[in-house]
Amino acid sequence: MPFREINAKMVEATVQPGAKIFSQRGAMLAYQGDVSFTPNVQGGQGGLASMIGRRVAGEATPLMTVEGSGTVLFGHGGHHIQVIGLSGDTLYVEADRLLAFDGTLQQGTMFMGSQGGVMGMVRGQVTGQGLFTTTLKGHGAVAVMAHGGVIEVPITPQRPVHVDPQAYVAHHGDVRNRLSTALGWRDMVGRGSGEAFQLELSGSGAVYVQASEEKL
Numbered sequence: 001m002p003f004r005e006i007n008a009k010m011v012e013a014t015v016q017p018g019a020k021i022f023s024q025r026g027a028m029l030a031y032q033g034d035v036s037f038t039p040n041v042q043g044g045q046g047g048l049a050s051m052i053g054r055r056v057a058g059e060a061t062p063l064m065t066v067e068g069s070g071t072v073l074f075g076h077g078g079h080h081i082q083v084i085g086l087s088g089d090t091l092y093v094e095a096d097r098l099l100a101f102d103g104t105l106q107q108g109t110m111f112m113g114s115q116g117g118v119m120g121m122v123r124g125q126v127t128g129q130g131l132f133t134t135t136l137k138g139h140g141a142v143a144v145m146a147h148g149g150v151i152e153v154p155i156t157p158q159r160p161v162h163v164d165p166q167a168y169v170a171h172h173g174d175v176r177n178r179l180s181t182a183l184g185w186r187d188m189v190g191r192g193s194g195e196a197f198q199l200e201l202s203g204s205g206a207v208y209v210q211a212s213e214e215k216l
Helices: 047-057 113-127
Strands: 003-007 011-017 022-023 027-041 063-072 081-091 098-102 106-111 132-146 148-155 161-163 168-180 198-211
Touching: 003 081, 011 022, 011 027, 011 081, 011 098, 047 168, 063 098, 081 148, 081 198, 132 168, 148 161
Parallel strands: none
Antiparallel strands: 003 011, 011 063, 022 063, 022 098, 027 063, 081 132, 081 168, 098 132, 106 132, 148 198, 161 198, 168 198
């Protein structure tokens, strides 16, 4: 894993010869060694076709390629940072939450309806996250940003997890997610508790939840 958490808001990446790290553009705080930072016009991996797909999906974020030999400190906007390790599975995360990720990970986009049907699409619209999300798959690590600290909540077939859409950061595993509500549509009118909608994540995996209902 190339990332080491220095504190809640800074992460150190080890850059090795022949290996790439992608980071959000302008997120470098300090570095040591022979390291180069190059704007990545493709916004990550997969070439021109993938870049166009991410832009169409609204999941393109300015990235830079980090190469060389040394260590780099990353942080952005004073946001809290969580390092997530992947062992062959897929992480689902909004592009604007990505601080940095291992260049060995396969990057893509996913239609929200693929995991939650119509309610998955509604979820994207209600939460302001759009109809697509970014996926990172393989063996490696990802540093994501959040408001407040982040905790990892396990999801099991016997125990789905309900999350406030604004507090949701990312999830991984064999998980199905959809927008749900404990109230009927008529009951919600004029009875705003502030908890009208939740994300229901079921299956096997984990969801990352931030200590705030504020989006980035």
